[in-house]
Amino acid sequence: MAGKTTKASAKKTATKTAGGAGASTEPVLLSGGNPQIAKGYGEAPVQAYIAAMPGWKSRLGARLDALITAAVPGVRKAVKWNSPLYGMEDDYWFLGIHVFAKYVKVAFFRGAGLDPVPPGPSKQKEVRYLDIREDDELDEAQFSAWVKQAATLPGEKM
Template sequence: MKRILLSGGNPQIAKADGDAPVQAYIDAMPDWKRNIGQRLDALVMQQVPHARKAVKWNSPFYGVEGQGWFLAFHVFTRFVKVSFFKGTDLQPVPPGGTGKEARWVDVHEGDFDEAQMVDWIRQAAAKPGWGKS
């Protein structure tokens, strides 16, 4: 399958539910960003083994059945944006965001705070998320 990268190096992956499209997205992530995608996926599955996965809007989404989506990530030129849909409920609140509830962190090369990410994943998965899963 030919890898198509959109603006900023974001992989173009068709909207679909399940692990396979998420893995296709991660496999298509360029350079060091692929390692971030692999690590995020592994951390979510370690902390939330029953997590539901999908690709929507060219981004992997993670959720809990009946509770909605709690996390998504997206590739940009110089970073991977990790979004928490109810981020204002997390402690500490992730630094990025201007919307009502969503907050995010931009992960740059060599700047992945795994302990903080695990804490946010645990907190986010325990709360009602965005949309219906």
């Protein structure tokens, strides 16, 4: 099998390249284009994640972040499990964002309690999703209404 690159060896190479001398400043993207950002609390890691989102997804991430921040003054932010999380108190989150190859997924952790309920079902009873693709037009008023409602519900401990 000499000369054959496996997913594991490719990931090790990417990790070495990202941290080694002369490393590229390009962010490391995981499967589906999700940025690999170190766990952290506050504005800086969330903005690093948004900046690392590939192509049109970065502009969408910045807009979602702005809408969330405007809808919920004082919202807490963190990056955990390579996803930005938003909540009202540390380690209790009402919303998360995750990048996939062809869309951005917004998870409302208590989405079943929102009115109207976001369209994406989940295997988890309370979770609902909003998948946003490149050519989709985001209903900003509806999104902001969901965010405001979600912020009033008990957060998910993570």
